Amino acid sequence: MDVVYGGGKYGKEAVEWLIENGREFVVIDVDENCLVNREMDVEKFGGRFLKGEIRELLDVIEEEKPEYIFPTAPIHIAASLVSKKFNLEVWNEGINYVLSGIPAKIIVSAGRGSVVVSYNRDYTCLPKCSAPDVCPVTKIRKPAPMYSLLEFAIPEGFVIKTIYLRPGLGAVRGEEILDLFDWAEKRDKIFVATACRCHGVVTALRRRP
Structure with missing residues (x-):
């Protein structure tokens, strides 16, 4: 189901x-x-x-x-789920670590423990886009899928890949969320990201004192 x-x-x-x-x-x-x-x-x-x-x-x-x-x-579903499960809090300062590894030109917003990124930062995406290597809006070739870039930017984090079921419609695999829970269970500081080929969000969390 x-x-x-x-x-x-x-x-x-x-x-x-x-x-x-x-x-x-x-x-x-x-x-x-x-x-x-x-x-x-x-x-x-x-x-x-x-x-x-x-x-x-x-x-x-x-x-x-x-x-x-x-x-x-x-909302960032993956971050909200792991935060609820382990009673974590947003770690505002932790996002500075994430920002140090992300090119400024793809940052849409940053603050309150999260960074939103996009290869199409300043324009509206086409409806039902198939996310080709060259963005049909900006005409710029992506250097890597966004999830790969975030894996590089936060090597100590957990990146969940959004998969395309048809152009314009994505989902995450339930087993990846369960893997996230196993990964986060004994960690005090947690970076979790969700990304497709074009866009992503990273959230920093930590155990409550």
Whole structure:
């Protein structure tokens, strides 16, 4: 089974793909009146809706071990999950370490323990882009997939790769989130990133004193 976290516009696109491919799934959103619930009868197509937030997503991942997780809410899902599981706090100063290894020209924003990066920093991406080696907007060839660049920038961190299921639609593998939990369990300072070929986010966390 699969999980969609966020029942808005992008969550709806994920649900449409899941229905087209005959997959069982659960949609999690804090709002029972979210777009997916308003416009789609998910139970009719092998899905179910669960009202909840990160705690509920964490429970579903650990209990049901989904194959794909669609992080369609506007937060860093991987960082939120590991933070909730181990009661971590955002480590604002830790992000300076991350910034030292990332080219300034790809930084979209930095602060509050996170850095957002993109090869298309200043323009709007094309809808349903297939993420080719040469960006169709900037016309610049990417030196490496963003996840590879972040692996270089934070060698002591954990980088989760977003995979493309079709142009414009990505997901992370549930097993990678479980691997993240195993990796983070005995660490005091944690750098976790999620990235596709073009964009990414890195968050610094640490154990509470």
